[in-house]
Amino acid sequence: MLAGACAASALISSDVGARLEDLDEGLRLSGLLPQPVTILAVLPHGPDAVTVTYQAGDGGLGQRLLYRADEPSLRIETPASRWQFDADPAEFRLAAEALRIRMAGLHDPMVAVSSSAVDPLPHQIKAVYGELLPRTPLRFLLADDPGAGKTIMAGLYAKELMLRGDLTRMLIIAPGGLVEQWQDELATKFGINAELMSREMISGLVDSNPFARYPVLIARMDQLARNDDLLALLDTSDWDLIVVDEAHRMSANYYGGELDTTRRYQLGQRLGAITRHLLLMTATPHAGSESSFQAFMGLLDPDRFEGEYRSGAHTTDTTGLMRRMVKEELLTFEGKPLFPERIAETVPYQLSDGEKHLYDEVTRYVREEMNRAERLGSDNPRARTVGFALTVLQRRLASSTAAILRSLQRRRERLEAKRQEMLNPRFSPMEDAMASLPWSRLEDPDELDAEETENLEEAVVDAATAAQTVAELDIEIAQLSELVDLAKSVNDSGEDRKWIELRSLLLDEPLLQSDTGPRKLIIFTEHRDTLNYLTRQIRNVLGRGDAVVTIHGGTRRDERRVIREAFTHDSEVRVLVATDAAGEGLNLQAAHLMINYDLPWNPNRIEQRFG
Incomplete structure (x- = not known):
């Protein structure tokens, strides 16, 4: 386009006929031949006639006598300026x-x-x-x-x-x-x-x-x-x-x-x-x-x-x-730390007698079922799935009484449904519902992102069992019933020592108030049941439902953006309760404090929360 804007070798013809007096050696003249010629010599014959000797474009020479009457048909060609601009200015x-x-x-x-x-x-x-x-x-x-x-x-x-x-x-x-x-x-x-x-x-x-x-x-x-x-x-x-x-x-x-x-x-x-x-x-x-x-x-x-x-x-x-x-x-251009100092503090709490008893009984159940899963063989994918499910069960026990109660209830319901299927004469082990569980995804659970981990745990933890007969299922269902009753008793007692410590932090005015207004708080948990439990409890403490927002693996991506904007810019929204799905890729720098209600076993997940 730039080259096209300048025409260094182009010729421009005059719109007015050439006068005989203007003809001179070296000029380019149109009107003698179909193509312009170059004048080599001009010989006058009085005031009204000249003889022009010229060279044509093919190199041939010629001569012609011109009169005043020929002037209207003659045009002197002038070279265009090398800076002639003939392109579109905008282009x-x-x-x-x-x-x-x-x-x-x-x-x-x-x-x-x-x-x-x-x-x-x-x-x-x-x-x-x-x-x-x-x-x-x-x-x-x-x-x-x-x-x-x-x-x-x-x-x-x-x-x-x-x-x-x-x-x-x-x-x-x-x-x-x-x-x-x-x-x-x-x-x-x-x-x-x-x-x-x-x-x-x-x-x-x-x-x-x-x-x-x-x-x-x-x-x-x-x-x-x-x-x-x-x-x-x-x-x-x-x-x-x-x-x-x-x-x-x-x-x-x-x-x-x-x-x-x-x-x-x-x-x-x-x-x-x-x-x-x-x-x-x-x-x-x-x-x-x-x-x-x-x-x-x-x-x-x-x-x-x-x-x-x-x-x-x-x-x-x-x-x-x-x-x-x-x-x-990481520093600013002034050499100052880019981020404020990270101050980590562990808040200790002591289990109540009921919580300690529940912890011991669930741990015993997990250990017994692990031993039974190992007897299936280390190469059996079903054994890996049962082991994963029982590990998740114990992590939920450490998370909250509410989480372990709901997990035990769902697990019992799923195993009771499985028992009815096994009593059906048409039931075949090859049609076992466990065959649909995602064995391949358990090769390395740490490979999964937080959202996938949540979904996988929900699919596996409630259904995976080492029991292979109705009698074995009956024994496990009876154990689960005892654990459900025990967990419900502890949950209804109100002696949730971990929640009591968190509530004291929420009521700590110097910690959660600043000169510019309330500080914002993020609470992380691995498990959705714990998230639901904490959301209810915190809303009761703060007295306003709209002060608490949540993000978990089931939250749609467009909803996450809306929640993030509300948490960042709405002064009425004070607490975000989230599973690790919020720790991957969401920018939540508006928060002043972060609380890990439970800790993931993968250190990378902890680092993602800090980020």
């Missing part, structure tokens, strides 16, 4: 602006900062311009603490690559609960419009590959990992940059010297072959197993992290592949 300005932006990186090495709606912090600038951009091709793990703004870092990196002309195709892979947040932040903060891969999109592209059609695409991690057809299409695509959020879910473990990979891990293995730049992001890269961490880093450099890690024989060298900054290291 010229657009092209000039595009060229300016494309060349801006030569003069402004951080042009993405000035052209984005963000005010990056020092650690974010250092990550993008000191760690990511200098590496080409990129294979990197960004593992800063939760709350450090890894999404902003990834957006700045992508925007900078785009402005430098190094990125036209980008794929974002994130957990299902975060994809819409990614889409919003890319659009509002960086002006990057990304398509969200949905079932509707896939069904609408019968004969087309969505990975080839959309240059900037956001996909759900499990949507890809668990769909072989999509994986086949993904393998045929090519990308400039792939970003994986919450990448720690792409886990693998060594068993018996063999690497046991998950579907998510297999997805991660495919990515390096189809992209120039690969950026993994997680705040919890290490779950305590060095061999699993080395397998995870193998997604970035399979050669460096080949084979199983052995203590004393291997060292996990992540030089050039990883950056991790904890919150205490």
Whole structure:
């Protein structure tokens, strides 16, 4: 477009006929031949006639006598100015602006900062311009603490690559609960419009590959990992940059010297072959197993992290592949701590006699059923499911009396229904309802996100049993009935010592009041029954139902956004009670205090809550 705006070799004809006196050597003249000629000599014959010697366009020479009567048909051709502007002004300005932006990186090495709606912090600038951009091709793990703004870092990196002309195709892979947040932040903060891969999109592209059609695409991690057809299409695509959020879910473990990979891990293995730049992001890269961490880093450099890690024989060298900054290291431009000091305090409480008796009896039941499950055989998937269910049962016991009471009641009801099925003459063990339980999802429960864990626990804990006959079921149902009666007695007694301690915190004015008004409080629990119990109790203490909001695995994503906005901006909303589903991807910085009513066994989940 810029080149078309200037016409250096074009000719412009005069609209008025040439006079004989104007003809001179070197001029271009039209009217003698169909094409313009070049005048070589002019010989006057009095005032009204001249002889013109000329050269035609094909190089041939000619001569002609011209009179005054010929003047109207003659035109002198003048060269157009080399700066002649004949393009559309608006299009010229657009092209000039595009060229300016494309060349801006030569003069402004951080042009993405000035052209984005963000005010990056020092650690974010250092990550993008000191760690990511200098590496080409990129294979990197960004593992800063939760709350450090890894999404902003990834957006700045992508925007900078785009402005430098190094990125036209980008794929974002994130957990299902975060994809819409990614889409919003890319659009509002960086002006990057990304398509969200949905079932509707896939069904609408019968004969087309969505990975080839959309240059900037956001996909759900499990949507890809668990769909072989999509994986086949993904393998045929090519990308400039792939970003994986919450990448720690792409886990693998060594068993018996063999690497046991998950579907998510297999997805991660495919990515390096189809992209120039690969950026993994997680705040919890290490779950305590060095061999699993080395397998995870193998997604970035399979050669460096080949084979199983052995203590004393291997060292996990992540030089050039990883950056991790904890919150205490994050500073403002003034050198002040970015986050206030994290002050953790354990509030002790003593079980009542009734609670202690209930704890002992449920623990005894769990131990006996565990022993019976082990007799099924360690290779039996049913044994793993029963073991998982009983473990969850004991965790619910530690969470609250309300949670263990509801769990015991539901478990008894499900086993009674199973007993009736077994008494049916048409019942076959192959038709056992337990056959529909998600055995495969129990290979590594820590691989699941919080929402999936909630749903899995609900599906398994109430139905999984080692009993294989009606007589065995009768014994277990009788045990459950005794435990239900005991749990109901403790629950009705009002001697919930843990709740009594929490209530005292809620009534602590100096703790929950500030000069600017009431402080906001987040209470985390693993179990939905405990969440429902706490919500009722807290609303009674505060005297207002609208002061408490909740988020759990069953809360729709659009509802979560509404609840988050209310908790952040509505001064009347003081308490958010949430399961760990709220700890993944929701920005809840408006809270002043956080209480863990119970603790998950996975340390990564605890870290997500803090984030």
